[in-house]
Amino acid sequence: MHHQTRNITVQENTIVKASISKQIAEQLRAAIVAGQFKIGQRLPTEDELAQRYGVSRPSVREALKRLAAQNLVRAKRGPTGGNFVVQPSYAELAESLSGAATLLVGMGALGIEEIIEARRALQGSCIDLAANNASATHIQNIEAALNRQQDPGISDEAFCQADVAFHRALVDATDNGMLRFVMYTVIEALIPVTNMVVTVVRERSDIISLHRQMLExxxxxxxDALKKRMDELLDYLLQKFEQASACRA
Amino acid sequence: MHHQTRNITVQENTIVKASISKQIAEQLRAAIVAGQFKIGQRLPTEDELAQRYGVSRPSVREALKRLAAQNLVRAKRGPTGGNFVVQPSYAELAESLSGAATLLVGMGALGIEEIIEARRALQGSCIDLAANNASATHIQNIEAALNRQQDPGISDEAFCQADVAFHRALVDATDNGMLRFVMYTVIEALIPVTNMVVTVVRERSDIISLHRQMLExxxxxxxDALKKRMDELLDYLLQKFEQASACRA
DNA sequence: AAATTCTATTTGTAATACAAATCATGTTAA
DNA sequence: TTAACATGATTTGTATTACAAATAGAATTT
Structure with missing residues (x-):
């Protein structure tokens, strides 16, 4: 058996014991981040990786799955297929972020009040930036989301989607990738509240009215006025949320 | 062969084709989020899962690795072992977040200027909250990090670590989990700049001096004064970063 | 020349076997 | 009786092999 000696090769780089697939995942990740494999490039076939690291293919695959879960690689089948380094997009990253956030909410590790407070704290300066940097395209996007929301025929789900789109577009207007990255998380974390609120028709129009004022x-x-409206919106959500909670208790 | 029919069972839930391991990962994730498996609880053995979903154990394992990469489950060996639903901790979540952020920075999708701007935008209201809610323990933690930083004997890496700890502790003082979650990301994304700056001795003392004032x-x-110092700190970092960039160009 | 089939390559899935870890139980010795 | 130790059972970790599925390109046929 030759894989014993190869095994040592793997471990001497990372000193000690973590599962092999984890070690390999980290080595590959490091290689990717270091630019050894560039974006869009195909990395060696699974067989080749297995040989190179001296492990079995399933182990390599487990490692690749870890990376795939982080949206770092994507697999394609066929002769021209393979595992490709993928350009990490805001959308996907933000999605995994908000996935984590909603998880925290769902498990009760984060309270709605906390989220609203955070949102209140963070939005202020975002709005300043947005008001300064908003381009015509940005405003169009916001307007489009608002229009979708105003359609009385849409479902609750669609309304919430449009709500998220509205707030995202508002953050997009800051023209700052990092802010988008971060604020998307907070926005998504608030979805449960919105869901809770919009089930009644009256609430929809309240929200839309505030949104329309904000756009203006x-x-x-x-x-300053924009901040005030946003504050009112958060007050409104918090109040409705507390009503719903009290009602259930 | 019985797994043909079972295979259909899996797919009819999710309609169509995504790799089986991905389907299973999503089903398990949904089950966890829905509270079907509670935190800390052990989920069925891999063999059992394989049988239940009518797939092979390697497929189940690939799915579990995906979840493990998201810090959703953790495996333990032995008779009392198994795959456990893990309490998502801020630390680990924030780590994966900042991992993503540093990735974006490393690949040039996020600029340092952008990050500093974001930081500047977000910090203001954080500081207000921190000043209001800071407890004695919080202040102790901040002080401890500052003390570590003041030790002239420590390495550059340790200095940066202490720097991160200082800013984290500052955010912790807001006593808001969501804010922590989000701000950690921004803080970590700034590490490269700090790394770049602290290589010169003079810079260390400048940073420490500002930190000490902030604590006071x-x-x-x-x-208000705290915000001002923080602004100065960011100005300082930005300036040094631009110097370094110009130097290299 | 175009359409089709064939073939090679690569990932996806399965089945099985064994290794390693670890806890529980029983056994032995003090 | 108690404590230390050994043994076994259980579960994840890894390896091996084989085959299925997808797909692109080449070869073949019409």
Missing amino acids: HLKQGDS | HLKQGDS
């Missing part, structure tokens, strides 16, 4: 303020570059 | 302001609850 943004167009006029009045960031 | 916090103790006195003077959030």
Whole structure:
């Protein structure tokens, strides 16, 4: 058996014991981050990786699955197929982020009040930036989301989707990738509340009304008024949430 | 062969084709989020899962690896072992977050200027909250990190670690989990800059001096002064970063 | 020349076997 | 009786092999 000696090769790099698939996942990740494998490039076949690291193919595959779960690689079958390094997109990253956030909410590790407070704290300066940097395209996007929301025929799910789109578009107007990355998480974490609220028709129009005012303020570059409306929106959500909680208790 | 029919069972839930391991990963994730498996609880053995879903054990394992990469489950060996639903901790989640953020930075999708701007935008209201909610313990933690930083004997790496700890502790003082979750990401994304800066001795003392002032302001609850110092710190970092960039160009 | 079939390559899945870890139980010795 | 130790059972970790499925390109046939 030759894989014993190869095994040592793997472990001497990372010193000690973590499962082999984890070690390999980390080595591959490091190689990717270091630019050894560039974006869009195909990395060696699973067989080749298995040979190179001196492990079995299933182990390599487990490692690749870990990376796939992080949206770092994507597999394609066939002769031209293989495992490709993937360009990490905001959308996907934000999705995994908000997945984590909703998980925390769902498990009760994060309270809704906490999220609203955080949102309140973070939005202020975002709005300043948005009011400064908003381009015509940004405003169009916001308007489009608002229009979708105003359609009375849409389902609750669609309404919530449009709600998320509205707030995302608002953050997009800051024109700052890092802010988007971070704020998307907070926005997504608030979805449960919105879901809870929009089941009643009256609530929809309240929200839409606030949104419409916010858009107007943004167009006029009045960031103070915009902040005020956003504050009102959060107050509204918090109040409705507490009503619903009290009702259930 | 019985697994043909079972295979259909799996697919009819998710309609169509995604790799089996992915389907199973999603089903398990959904089950966990839905509370079907509670935190800390052991889920069925891999063999049992394989039988239940009508797939092979390697497929189940690939699915579990995906979940493990998301810090959703953890495996333990032995008779009392198994795959356990894990309490998602801020630390680990934030780690995976910042991993993603550093990835974006490393691949050039996020610029340092962008990160600093984001940090500047987000910190303000955080500071207000921190000044209001900071407990004695919080302040102790901040002080401890500062003390570690002041030790002239420590390495550059240790200095940066202490720097991160300082800013984290500052955010912790807000006593808001969501804010921590989000701000950790921004803080970690700034590490490369700090790394770049602290290589010179002079810079260390500049940073420490600002940190010490910030701590004092916090103790006195003077959030305005605290914000000002933080702004100066960011100005400083940005300036040094641009120097370094210009130098290299 | 175009359409089709064939073939090679690569990932996806399965089945099985054994290794390693670890806890529980029983056994032995003090 | 108690404590230390050994043994076994259980579960994940890894390896091996084989075959299925997808797919692109080449070869073949019409």
